[in-house]
Amino acid sequence: MKRIDPAALSAFLSVATHRSFRKAAAELGVTPSALSHALRGIEARLGVRLVNRTTRSVALTEAGERLYARVRPAFLDIRDALEDLNAFRGQPMGTLRLNAARQSAHLALLPVVARFLRAYPDVRVEIRVDDALTDIVGQGFDAGVRFGEAVAADMVAVPLGGKQRSAVVASPGFFARHVAPASPQDLRGLPCVRFRFSSGSFYRWEFEKDGEEVLVEVEGPLTMNDQGLMVDAALAGVGLAYVFEAQVSSLLDEGRLVRVLEDWCPPYAGFFLYYPSRRQLPSVLRAFVDFIKAPV
Template structure:
């Protein structure tokens, strides 16, 4: 058997970790076809099949699992050694790939990243907006942003940005046709703009006052999956919307929207930056975590 090069093993490692030729190809900067040919050549040189390709995806053979188990720690050690060079360079260098739902990206992540890049000009950041919950590792992400309750228990979480609360808002024209609600139960008399999660379920509007917690399954003729569109629909008179208060503040101040049930809308801890537990963190991620901690 000919001696394998580190570059050959990195091809297998990318495929094995992503379980996807497409995502592995993106990481390595090649086409999926070229990656497939490279893997085939590796398997021929080793005279053993490492990967099973099926219509359902990519899986590892027993030999592939064993190889991954042995070489992954070695590559992590190499990555850690290269990251330590940042102490001599003075500035971390590399790419940071982040995932966040649209609201989190707009409200906290993009403003934070913009300031971060001013302090770290040698780092490149990619933000992928996706309202669905994603697998951090298979998706090739360094970290993500979500509300705390939606973060898996095996992740490390760090608060990012201020605490938030929601607001129930409607156009002034809406309240010429409907009496302003006094309690959340009064929402049954109003057309409401419903929010559907990427997974398909409807969001139940959450309220709290004096220790009493309520969640209301509102009804209405319009369902959306984006807070900005909900806000615009409320402005257009489609009904009441339940949106982040910070998104509606200026419109309420200008009198274009009216906010109701303020004393029923509680504050939430806000968003969290989360990332997988690792023995060694990539330099760009470590720098970003330090930056977020310093701004808290």
């Protein structure tokens, strides 16, 4: 095996992280063809194939997976060591990469990030919206934002955005045609807008009152995977929608939507910022965590 410059492995690491030559090339500021040529050079020097390429996908070989698992932590340590030099500048610098589900990004993350960027003008933040649970370490993110129950036990979790509350809503026209439900069980006879997870399963609507918890698997003519569109469907009179209260508060005030079962929807723990429990945090992530914890 010929000697290889460790810095050259950045091309392999980017392709392995993104599983895409196009995305890796954009990150490195080169063309996909130049990146592919560089990777072939690395493979030739190492004498093993690291990546299986097809016209639509990129997959690591067994050798590629082993190299990625060994080399990536070392590169992360180098990146963190360089970012720690920000402590000598007085203000954090660099890019903070965050992964969040769509509604957590809209309701909790973006308002905080906007204030954070005003406080730290030398920081750049990249938010990747992904409703599926993502391996934030394997995909190169500094942190993620999800509900508490979705956060792995080996992660550090910090509350973000306060408590949330759900709301069951429909249009006034809908209730001109249907009787409003008096209890969660009454939903079974009404058309509802269903939510399907990326896993393929349907979300069962959750209710609680006086210590009684009820899960209802609703039925209805429309299924979606975006809560913003579910609000639009409710406005159009398609059916009842189960969404975040913060999404529809202004529509309720305007009378464009009507709320039911409010006494069955208590507040609950909301979103959390989570990150690996490494001893040394990158300075820009440490600044963001401290910013979240600080009183507004």
